Amino acid sequence: MYGLGILKGLSVTWKRFWDTYIDDISWAMSGRKRYHTEEGIRHRSSKNTKGIFTVQYPEEQLIVPEEFRFIPFLVYEEQADGKKEPRCTACGICSKACPPQCIWIVRSSDSVTGKPVSTPAEFYIDMDICMNCGFCAEYCPFDAIKMDHDFDIASQGRNVYNLEKLLKPASYYAEVRPLNYNQEEEARKAKEAAKAARAAGTAAAPTA
Numbered sequence: 001m002y003g004l005g006i007l008k009g010l011s012v013t014w015k016r017f018w019d020t021y022i023d024d025i026s027w028a029m030s031g032r033k034r035y036h037t038e039e040g041i042r043h044r045s046s047k048n049t050k051g052i053f054t055v056q057y058p059e060e061q062l063i064v065p066e067e068f069r070f071i072p073f074l075v076y077e078e079q080a081d082g083k084k085e086p087r088c089t090a091c092g093i094c095s096k097a098c099p100p101q102c103i104w105i106v107r108s109s110d111s112v113t114g115k116p117v118s119t120p121a122e123f124y125i126d127m128d129i130c131m132n133c134g135f136c137a138e139y140c141p142f143d144a145i146k147m148d149h150d151f152d153i154a155s156q157g158r159n160v161y162n163l164e165k166l167l168k169p170a171s172y173y174a175e176v177r178p179l180n181y182n183q184e185e186e187a188r189k190a191k192e193a194a195k196a197a198r199a200a201g202t203a204a205a206p207t208a
């Protein structure tokens, strides 16, 4: 029948229109505030919210799901003496995998011998070119680069992040991506246990 598709589309719009008021009124009657409260933001960020709503950005920001990705950051381990130990080995795989080629890395070198050392001396990502694809995080063999939730990075100047700005502690990674972090930690522990078991088996094996 002609026009059936249009009627179906209009009914969706109509339902959304009324859902907006029903949701607003039910919230107002429950005595809760929909705007400018953490609870209100959580509600509007959830799948339970109905109708159409406004986000008072930048004062309000929706809570993003764990798999949301924006710009990359480098993970470092916090040492007991307060030093930052980047997981990055400056292997360069991420910069090769990056489609728009917006990653630059300079590997450290030994001050005496001049030989390369597996840690970055400099690390830059041009966030204005980054297309948020996440390939760098996918390809990194050391879980050293991860995708951040921080999307509020607009500035007047050029957004080229250096090593200092890119580095964030592993505890931050665990906070923004708890499921991913725990999975990786379990995999790492299982790998280490298997390695230790292999080493123990080799040591116990009789020599010919």
Ligand code: SF4
Pocket: 087, 088, 089, 090, 091, 092, 093, 094, 095, 105, 139, 140, 141, 142, 143, 144, 145
């Ligand atoms: S972030 Fe990962 S892939 Fe990129 S240089 Fe460092 S270790 Fe290699």
Ligand code: SF4
Pocket: 072, 094, 097, 098, 099, 100, 101, 102, 103, 125, 129, 130, 131, 132, 133, 134, 135, 136, 137
């Ligand atoms: S997210 Fe994609 S575009 Fe951005 S730095 Fe990583 S690989 Fe490059």
